[in-house]
Amino acid sequence: MAACVIVVFLATFSMFGYVSSRFAGSGFRADAPWSLVDGAMPFVLWIFVELVGVTAIVTVLTVGWVSFVDIVPPLLRHSLRDPAPFLASVQTILLISYGGAVRLLCVAFSIQQLKLLRGSEASTWGLSKAGIAPGAMAGLFALVALVPGWIAMTLCWGALLEAVGNPAPQEVVQTLQSAIVSGDWITISILSVTAVVIAPLFEEVLFRGILLRALIGGGLPTAAAVVSSAALFALIHASVSAFVPLFLLGCVLGVLFLRTANLWASIFLHASFNASSIVVMALFS
Numbered sequence: 001m002a003a004c005v006i007v008v009f010l011a012t013f014s015m016f017g018y019v020s021s022r023f024a025g026s027g028f029r030a031d032a033p034w035s036l037v038d039g040a041m042p043f044v045l046w047i048f049v050e051l052v053g054v055t056a057i058v059t060v061l062t063v064g065w066v067s068f069v070d071i072v073p074p075l076l077r078h079s080l081r082d083p084a085p086f087l088a089s090v091q092t093i094l095l096i097s098y099g100g101a102v103r104l105l106c107v108a109f110s111i112q113q114l115k116l117l118r119g120s121e122a123s124t125w126g127l128s129k130a131g132i133a134p135g136a137m138a139g140l141f142a143l144v145a146l147v148p149g150w151i152a153m154t155l156c157w158g159a160l161l162e163a164v165g166n167p168a169p170q171e172v173v174q175t176l177q178s179a180i181v182s183g184d185w186i187t188i189s190i191l192s193v194t195a196v197v198i199a200p201l202f203e204e205v206l207f208r209g210i211l212l213r214a215l216i217g218g219g220l221p222t223a224a225a226v227v228s229s230a231a232l233f234a235l236i237h238a239s240v241s242a243f244v245p246l247f248l249l250g251c252v253l254g255v256l257f258l259r260t261a262n263l264w265a266s267i268f269l270h271a272s273f274n275a276s277s278i279v280v281m282a283l284f285s
Helices: 001-024 036-071 073-078 082-116 129-163 170-183 185-217 223-234 243-260 262-282
Strands: none
Touching: 001 082, 001 170, 001 243, 001 262, 036 082, 036 185, 129 185, 129 243, 129 262, 170 223, 170 262, 185 262, 223 243, 243 262
């Protein structure tokens, strides 16, 4: 069994290496004059704005509902004291929508600031219009190449999690699973758009386009920069059960970006990975 898993992993690495070499580019500038401060800036902005906004949304909903219940006639209050289903649905939709908007604005602001401060053009980011089509092909072919190894890793990691007590999955995954089971198409649609469009764009620009570049520009060896950015990528998702898969995905995305010099490649791989995960979840929920 172990030998079969090793063979699958080796075959996957070989196929991924072949795909990334076929779409290899030369536009990435590892010597771009970016500092660690440039890499940290968007993270500080993102966390601060999102934390303040999320706190405000939760507070307004909770306090507002309590105030509303207090002015309702006594006969109706009993049925309104437990607003869990309605309030949870509204809160989920608002938080996801707000989070998506913050992420897009953070990406736009960070790109604009680094253009002004460091003179970075689209070509140095790997975000040129001409790179969209080859980036899409590289991302999709990379996903196909990774499927065997990813299935093997998922089975091994799932068995290990089951052996240590099966910790809860990522919160957004639980929310999506519940929405699929209950047929809540509004939540499913919002989460799907967030996972397939907003999250890949935001996270790839942030973790690969900005952080990875800043770590390399700050003097960190390339391998260490890829591992460090992937570790932070996994940690920011705040899920024990998903840490190893997300860390490995982060490493793959970093390598693909550096090999192709095309951020679109990692964006499309990330998007197609999330989309396939949602399809699998829907089929087995």
